Amino acid sequence: MTRLGLMLALALLPGVANANTLVLAEKGRARATIVVSAEPSTAEQTAATELAQYLQKITGASFAVVDERQAVVGSRILVGPSREARRLLGARTVASLRPEEFIIRGVGDDLLLVGGRPRGTLYAVYSFLEDDLGCCWMTWYGEESIPHRATLQVQALNRRDAPAMAVRDICCHPNAYSDRQLMQRFLVRNRCQGPDLNFTGDTSPYGGTSQTFAYPPKGWLVHTLFQWLPPDEHFAAHPEWFSLAGDKRVSSRQLCFSNPGLRTALAAAILKRIGEANPAGTYSVSAMDWTGAFCDCADCRALVEREGTPGAPLFDYLAELGPQVQAQFPQARISTLAYRKEQSEIPPRTIRLPENVVVIFAPIDDNFAAPIDSPGNAGTKRNLEDWRKVTNHLW
Known part of the structure; x- marks a missing residue:
């Protein structure tokens, strides 16, 4: 108001x-x-x-x-x-x-x-x-x-x-505050019930949280690609699974999502974890938290050109992963981040994400001191509106 x-x-x-x-x-x-x-x-x-x-x-x-x-x-x-x-x-x-x-x-x-x-x-x-x-x-x-x-x-x-978004969260690293009860009250009073509320202790006085967020093996909630396939375990044997930077495969960027072997190995790791941890959980498959293109290989670049977004290789993979997860674990969900305009904030043109894939809109590039409909944030507002055409689950 x-x-x-x-x-x-x-x-x-x-x-x-x-x-x-x-x-x-x-x-x-x-x-x-x-x-x-x-x-x-x-x-x-x-x-x-x-x-x-x-x-x-x-x-x-x-x-x-x-x-x-x-x-x-x-x-x-x-x-x-x-x-x-x-x-x-x-x-x-x-x-x-x-x-x-x-x-x-x-x-x-x-x-x-x-x-x-x-x-x-x-x-x-x-x-x-x-x-x-x-x-x-x-x-x-x-x-x-x-x-x-x-x-x-x-x-x-x-x-x-009712809140416009099914899940709302203010991202606050648990080590950024010492009083978790203060943090809990701040989140709840602002009608947040997303993953960060899970870090604050018993939420039952406030009606709990909205989703069961499950974790890759090493326990991070977002920026998870290297938790699923750690470079120190896989890069030496499979450099082709990792990003091409110029003319060299590197273990310090992202994954090469156009590579068929990578897709098979990543899906196997995710499905294994869902079976071990929580068949009804929400699992993040999201880019690592650093700048730069996903991959410079010809097939990844072709996906970027076709879809008009740097995140196209990841989105194309998620469109394939969703049905694989659905077939084995119909209650599980996959989440990903719309994060950084040079990576995954811009939605794809033609790819529509499956029903069990959730997009968490996290516009880190923007002016947080101004409303989303201010002139300086116009591009972000447009991206948010366009994501509604790509997914039915936007958090």
């Missing part, structure tokens, strides 16, 4: 509320009670606790959290699919909510923050705090921006929403 939208959604100044306005706090005193179901999930209880905490930070008022079996006088903030929430919204409507989908709605003197399980209600609370009240969680070191209003009024709200 824009700041203008925020101003329209809130009546932040003291005054008499009209019929479409709900007063949550007045002069530092709570005017509403937070109500959860008789048997809330762990994430729904967390949602209520977080809401009470941040409403107190905003208003200075202490907000009680009770379950629906207790009598409440005055306005209620119904958090989660309680009996009363189902009555006001309709049982079918509540039952139809997807796992991360939520409804924020004012009904009479009540405010409903209700979502599907496991994370929908939690996201309803965070969306309300951020998009409607103006809270912002800025870093994993705990920096946040919280408005301060002793009297807090909200206009009648009514929206049904």
Whole structure:
């Protein structure tokens, strides 16, 4: 929501509320009670606790959290699919909510923050705090921006929403922070539930993570080509599996995906690991984290020319790998990175990736201080939109 939208959604100044306005706090005193179901999930209880905490930070008022079996006088903030929430919204409507989908709605003197399980209600609370009240969680070191209003009024709200991407993540190396609970809260409050959340410990209070991310033998989540086929184990016997740099095969770039022997060996390594580790996991097959072309051989260059992207050799291989994985492990997924314009950020022209291949869009080249639709990031925005034509699974 824009700041203008925020101003329209809130009546932040003291005054008499009209019929479409709900007063949550007045002069530092709570005017509403937070109500959860008789048997809330762990994430729904967390949602209520977080809401009470941040409403107190905003208003200075202490907000009680009770379950629906207790009598409440005055306005209620119904958090989660309680009996009363189902009555006001309709049982079918509540039952139809997807796992991360939520409804924020004012009904009479009540405010409903209700979502599907496991994370929908939690996201309803965070969306309300951020998009409607103006809270912002800025870093994993705990920096946040919280408005301060002793009297807090909200206009009648009514929206049904869900995150646009199935998996969201902010890439933070686990050694980059010392307090994993701070990191966990930062990710969850920004509605991230991807692989980095796995590094933070027990995520059950927040509804867990979105996917089972499995690992190649040496344990990295991305930039995995040399984990599948380590150069120190294979380059001497099979230099043709590795990139041609000029007129020389090198073990310090990527793999030569146009080589049939490489394709066979790489598929065998991946299938072996899936069988050993987790037949329903998501496994990364993504370029190493350094610049330069994948391979200068004639066949790889021909793929690049045909598809209009430096990542064409990798994408062509993934189109072949997907059915091989599907045949043996129908629940497994392969992920790859759309990463660096000189490598794999630009989607291919004609290759369509199989249903079990996921693209993680990671535009590292860009201006992160500006929105994706700013002029300087126009190329990245176009690439993101074009990827939707290539895959049904864009994270």
